[in-house]
Each structure stands twice: as C-alpha cells, then as structure tokens.
Amino acid sequence: MAASDSGTDESLYPIAVLIDELKNEDVQLRLNSIKKLSTIALALGVERTKSELIPFLTETIYDEDEVLLALAEQLGNFINLVGGGEFAHCLLPPLETLAAVEETVVRDKAVASLRAVAEHHSPQALEEHFVPLVQRLAGGDWFTSRTSACGLFSVCYPRVSAVVKAELRQHFCSLCQDDTPMVRRAAAYKLGEFAKVVEIEYVKSDLIPIFVFLAKDDQDSVRLLAAEACAVVASLLAPEDMEQHVMPTVRARAGDTSWRVRYMVADKFVELQQAVGPELARTDLAQIFQALLKDSEAEVRAAAAGKVKDFCMNLDKAHQEHIIMTMILPQIKDLVCDANQHVKSALASVIMGLSPIVGRQNTIEHLLPLFLTQLKDECPEVRLNIISNLECVNEVIGIQQLVQSLLPAIVELAEDTKWRVRLAIIEHMPLLAGQLGQEFFDEKLTSLCMSWLVDHVYAIREAATLNLKKLVEQYGPQWAENNVIPKVLNMSHEQNYLHRMTYLFCINVLSEVCGKDITTRVLLPTVLSMADDNVANVRFNVAKTLQIMAKYLDPAVIQPQVKPVLEKLNVDPDVDVKYFASEAIAGIAG
Structure with missing residues (x-):
C-alpha cells in the first residue's frame, strides 16, 4: 500500500511543481515553467495531460504577456502529447482564450497554433469542435476575439459541409x-487567403461585393489591405469578370487620396499585372503605372520605380517596345533626376535590366545617357546600383561602346571618397577584366588595381588582394609576373608596416594561382x-604565409630555406610570433 501511495505521489509531482512555479511571483520562473510544458506533459502521460494539465492551463490564463506568448507557442506543438489528431x-x-487576449503578439501566436491544430482535425471534428470556436470568436463582444477569428476561416472552410460553409x-x-x-482591417x-479556398461562384456572389465595400472603407489602413488583395482576387476570376469586378477598384485605389494605399498598389503591381493578363495590362495598367511613376509622394514613386524592369518584362511582346518608349521611358527620364535619393536608388537597381528588353539601338540612344547621369549622382547608393548591373548592358551594346561612355565615370568612382563605393568597383574589376581584354585592361586599369593595395581602409586592401587573384586566374601567371608581381614586391620595402602586411596577404593568394615555378x-x-622585420605583426604573418605557401613550393626548398626561417621565428621574443611559427612548422610537417 505504501509503495502504491509513493508511486501516486511521484506521478503527481510534475503537476504539483508546475502549479507552484506558475503561481510564483517571479515572471522568469513562470516563463521557464511554460517552456518546459512538453516535458511535463510527457511525464504525466496522454490521459493526465488531457484531463488535468490542459484544464489547469485553461483556468490559469491571466499572466504576463511573455508567459502567455510562450504558452500559445507551446500548445501548437502539443498534438502528439494529447494522443494525436483524434484528440486535437x-x-x-486554452487557445480560444489566448486568441481573445488584449496583446496582439499573443493573439497572433494563438491563431498560428489554432491553424496548426486545425490541420489535425477530421472534417467531422472540425464541424463539431473547431467551427463553433470560430463562430464564438467571430461573435465575441471584444474586437480582439473578432480579429483573431478572421485568420481561422481559410483553414477549416475547405473540409466542411456546404451548410457549414454558407455559415462561415x-x-x-x-x-x-x-x-x-481593427476587425475590418x-x-x-x-x-485574399479566404477567397482562394472559396468556390468561384461564391467568390463572385459573396466576396466580390465585400471586397469592393472594403476597398471604399473610410479608413486608409483597411483600403490598403483591400488593395493588397486585388491581385489574389483577380487571379481567381476569368478575364471578362476582372474588367467588371476588379479593375474599377484598381483604378480607384491607384488614385486614392491616401499615399499609403497608392504605395500598396505600386508595391503589388507586378503581381496584379500577372493576374489580369497581357490585354488588360496593355489597355489599363500601363496608364496606371505611368501615373504611379509620377506620383506626388516619393515613397509611391520609389515603389513604382523598383517595379519598372519586371513590369516592362511582363508586357505583351507585340506592344512591349511601344509602351516602354512612349509611356514608361519619359517618366524614367524624370525619375533619374528626382529630388528624392530613395527614388533614384530604386530606379538605379533595375534600370540596367531594361537594356535587353529595348535592344541595342534604344539602349545607346536613350538609356546610356541616363546611366551616365546616375553614375555621377551624388548619392553613393545610386552609383553602386548602376555599377552592380553593368553586365546587363555589356551583353546588349558591346564592350567598346560601354568603355567609351561609362569607363571614365567608373575610374572616377574607383577613387571615390566613400570606401563602399570603391569596394563595389573592386568587386566588379574581374568582370570588367573579362570584358575589356588584357591589353585594354593593362592600359587603363592595372595601375588602379595596384593603388587599392595601399588604401587606408582595410576592407579595400583585403578586397584588392582577392581581386588580384581573380585577375591572375583570368590572364595567367605570365601576365602576373610581368605586370603585377614586380609592383607587389616593391611593397615589401614600404615604410608603413600595414603595406608590408598587405604584401604578405597578396603572396598568400598569388601563390595559389601563379604556379610552383x-x-x-x-x-x-x-x-x-x-622574417627579420622589426614589427612583430609582420613577422608572425611571415610564418602564416610560409605555412600557406608550402604546398605550392618546390619541395626541394622546404628543408634548406623555409624550415630554418621558421625555427628562427619559433624562438622569437614575441609570444604570437612563436605561436604562429610553431603552428607553421607543425602544418608543414603534417
């Protein structure tokens, strides 16, 4: 009997500890207890979790928001701990209670868990347990429960009977x-999510009128979300229905009095274009897009500018060039000189992508002058975005034209006072090297590449060494011996120890690509x-470099030349030099 009592006491222990911890004044202790719920549920077993733990949690939901948030998250992963989907x-x-609390993040997490739990319900269980929950939340006195209900319709709707669907x-x-x-929002x-799972006849009869109603709401926060749903609703309808049901709303919202609504239309424009198809895009959307590009608000212009390439690419091929040249290009010319740098930057990130669409002649005649203007823009991000997309233009107009028009501006940027701009140029040098050819590169850009090795910013010096490696991979070891290595070797005698260290970093990467000889x-x-340098940092980098070089050296020189130097460094007075020398000796021996 005593043994049996003892067993009962032990089985009650986890729930007793949980109760104590959940009632503790220390929030952190309560939070830790909630985070261990799955362990406690395992200890209790399926039956006691269902009959004791879950009711207890349901009754005690009155805590700090962070505790409730953890609880909402934990319950979403509890399916197996209550015996699987049959007992979901x-x-x-408890999740229903959490879905009605005041704090938004807790409600959102509870809704996410409810959606996960709904997946495990059978159609019968959905109608018996889940749908009544949705209906209770939807009819709740407080707006909090009604907002939560909105996120639950789409997960249960597809698997319930026609009668229940009508009620939902x-x-x-x-x-x-x-x-x-807040509820309408x-x-x-x-x-849009709900419309995807509703039958098309009910989308037209029930949801389209509601969509139109929301799109005319007196709150701009509601209208902008209706504008966001435009693309989803349009994708569900036949072309003839789109013109009647969706396009009036798109036109109205693109000219909305609130810039936030217009911004949402601009942000979702490409999805909308794909949903409505080429014909409506040509007849209606092109004009709307044109208006968004010259909107009075910079945020709207920036959002539209960022969609220029994708919008133009998706236009019907038969009318593509005409629409771009007559409707889009005039607006682009204005945006290149826009007063707002975010607008110019958004445009610069995509404008190069127009070259393959409009062809060589139009690029040279209309786009190149715009590229040049942006390359000289005072905003570094605008210049950066143009440089990063040079390959698009090169494929269309050829390297000679590119060199004549853009290279002087690129050289100017290579010496820019802002180091990130210089870094962007360095990263594009191997690309330019491949496009320009060796002779032209030597004439125009090799000296520039060498000057970066002594830049005052470490990130530039580091990028410049990697750049040299990529250039040698393209032009070959012989080119390196004639054009690069003599200039690099001179750095070993520089007064500034940082330059001497950069020399060693160059050797690290050049030895990989220059060959054994x-x-x-x-x-x-x-x-x-x-190895006799008076700066310890240089000496220990000599040890590191010798370790890296060893695998690319003629084995005959390791014992007579490399080992004695490393042994000398291994007894250096500086502790770091000794450490790296011993590492190198071990590395070479291994």
Whole structure:
C-alpha cells in the first residue's frame, strides 16, 4: 500500500511543481515553467495531460504577456502529447482564450497554433469542435476575439459541409462590415487567403461585393489591405469578370487620396499585372503605372520605380517596345533626376535590366545617357546600383561602346571618397577584366588595381588582394609576373608596416594561382627576407604565409630555406610570433 501511495505521489509531482512555479511571483520562473510544458506533459502521460494539465492551463490564463506568448507557442506543438489528431480538440479551450487576449503578439501566436491544430482535425471534428470556436470568436463582444477569428476561416472552410460553409461565409462577411476598424482591417488582410479556398461562384456572389465595400472603407489602413488583395482576387476570376469586378477598384485605389494605399498598389503591381493578363495590362495598367511613376509622394514613386524592369518584362511582346518608349521611358527620364535619393536608388537597381528588353539601338540612344547621369549622382547608393548591373548592358551594346561612355565615370568612382563605393568597383574589376581584354585592361586599369593595395581602409586592401587573384586566374601567371608581381614586391620595402602586411596577404593568394615555378623563384625570397622585420605583426604573418605557401613550393626548398626561417621565428621574443611559427612548422610537417 505504501509503495502504491509513493508511486501516486511521484506521478503527481510534475503537476504539483508546475502549479507552484506558475503561481510564483517571479515572471522568469513562470516563463521557464511554460517552456518546459512538453516535458511535463510527457511525464504525466496522454490521459493526465488531457484531463488535468490542459484544464489547469485553461483556468490559469491571466499572466504576463511573455508567459502567455510562450504558452500559445507551446500548445501548437502539443498534438502528439494529447494522443494525436483524434484528440486535437482538447487543445482548443486554452487557445480560444489566448486568441481573445488584449496583446496582439499573443493573439497572433494563438491563431498560428489554432491553424496548426486545425490541420489535425477530421472534417467531422472540425464541424463539431473547431467551427463553433470560430463562430464564438467571430461573435465575441471584444474586437480582439473578432480579429483573431478572421485568420481561422481559410483553414477549416475547405473540409466542411456546404451548410457549414454558407455559415462561415456569412460570418466572414459580417466581420468585413464590423463597426470596429481593427476587425475590418484583419478581415481585409485575410480576404485574399479566404477567397482562394472559396468556390468561384461564391467568390463572385459573396466576396466580390465585400471586397469592393472594403476597398471604399473610410479608413486608409483597411483600403490598403483591400488593395493588397486585388491581385489574389483577380487571379481567381476569368478575364471578362476582372474588367467588371476588379479593375474599377484598381483604378480607384491607384488614385486614392491616401499615399499609403497608392504605395500598396505600386508595391503589388507586378503581381496584379500577372493576374489580369497581357490585354488588360496593355489597355489599363500601363496608364496606371505611368501615373504611379509620377506620383506626388516619393515613397509611391520609389515603389513604382523598383517595379519598372519586371513590369516592362511582363508586357505583351507585340506592344512591349511601344509602351516602354512612349509611356514608361519619359517618366524614367524624370525619375533619374528626382529630388528624392530613395527614388533614384530604386530606379538605379533595375534600370540596367531594361537594356535587353529595348535592344541595342534604344539602349545607346536613350538609356546610356541616363546611366551616365546616375553614375555621377551624388548619392553613393545610386552609383553602386548602376555599377552592380553593368553586365546587363555589356551583353546588349558591346564592350567598346560601354568603355567609351561609362569607363571614365567608373575610374572616377574607383577613387571615390566613400570606401563602399570603391569596394563595389573592386568587386566588379574581374568582370570588367573579362570584358575589356588584357591589353585594354593593362592600359587603363592595372595601375588602379595596384593603388587599392595601399588604401587606408582595410576592407579595400583585403578586397584588392582577392581581386588580384581573380585577375591572375583570368590572364595567367605570365601576365602576373610581368605586370603585377614586380609592383607587389616593391611593397615589401614600404615604410608603413600595414603595406608590408598587405604584401604578405597578396603572396598568400598569388601563390595559389601563379604556379610552383614563380612562387618558388620570385615570391619566396622576399617573404624569407621579411622574417627579420622589426614589427612583430609582420613577422608572425611571415610564418602564416610560409605555412600557406608550402604546398605550392618546390619541395626541394622546404628543408634548406623555409624550415630554418621558421625555427628562427619559433624562438622569437614575441609570444604570437612563436605561436604562429610553431603552428607553421607543425602544418608543414603534417
């Protein structure tokens, strides 16, 4: 009997500890207890979790928001702990309470968990347990429960009977017309998602009128979410229905008095274009897009400018060039000189992509002058975005034309006072090297590449060494020996120790690509001579460089030349030099 009592006591222990911790004054302790819920549920077993733990949690939901947030998250992963999908409905009571609390993040997490739990319900269980929950939330006195309900319709609708579906549509439509703006906003946000699972005849009869109603709401926060749903609704309809049901709303919202609504239309414009098809895009959307590009608000112009390339690419091929040249290009010419740098930057990130669309002649005649204007823009981000997309233009107009028009501006940027701009140029040098050819590159840009090695910003010096490696990979070791290595070797005698270290970093990468002969014959002697440098940082980098170089050297020089230098460094008075020398000796021996 005593043994049996003891067993009972032990089985009660986890729930007793949980109760104590959940009632503790320390929030952190309560939070930790919630985070261990799954362990406690495992200890209790399926039956006691259903009969004791879940009811207890349901009754004690009155805590700090962070505790409730953790609880809402935990319950979404509890399916197996209550016996699988068959008993998923046991988790609904605490989640229903959490879905109605005041704090938004807790409600959102509870809704996410409810959506996950709904997946495990059978159609019968949905109608018996989940749909009543949705209906209770949708009819709740507080707006908090009604906003949460909006996110639950789409997960249960596809798997319930026609009668229940009709009730759900009715409830959703009621929420769309709720007196509280927050509820209408939540319904507008979920309208597209719900429309995807509703049968097309009911989309037309029930949801389209509601969509039009929301799009005319007196709150701009509701209208902008209705504008966001335009593309989804349009994708569900036949072309003839789009003109009647969707396009009037698109036109109205693109000219909305609130810039936030117009911004949303601009932001979702490409999705809308793909949904309505080429014909409506040509006859209606092109004019709307043109208006958005010259909107009075910079945020709207920036959003539209960022969509220029995708919009033009998706236009009907038969009318593509005509629409771009007559409707879009005049607006682009204005945006290039826009007063707002975000607008110019958004345009610069996509404008180069127009070259393949409009062809060589139009690029040279109309786009190149715009590229040049942007390359000289005072905003570094605008210049950066143009440089980053040069390859698009090169493929269309050829390198000679590119060189004549853009290279002077690129050289100017390579010496820009802002280091990020210089860095962007360095990263594009290998690309330019491949496009320009060796002779032209030597004439115009090699000296520039060498000057970056002594830049005052470390990130530039580091990028410049990697740049040299990529250039040698393109032009070959012989080119490196004639054009690069002599200039690099001179750096080993520089007064500034940082330049001497950069020399060693260059050797690290050049030895990989120059081959055994050049590495042993030309690069090694200078590295060995630097072992006597008066700066400890240089000496320990000599040890690191010798370790890296060893695998690219002629094996015959390791014992007579490399090892003695490393052994000398291994007894250096500086502790770091000794450490890296011993590492190098071990590395080479291994």
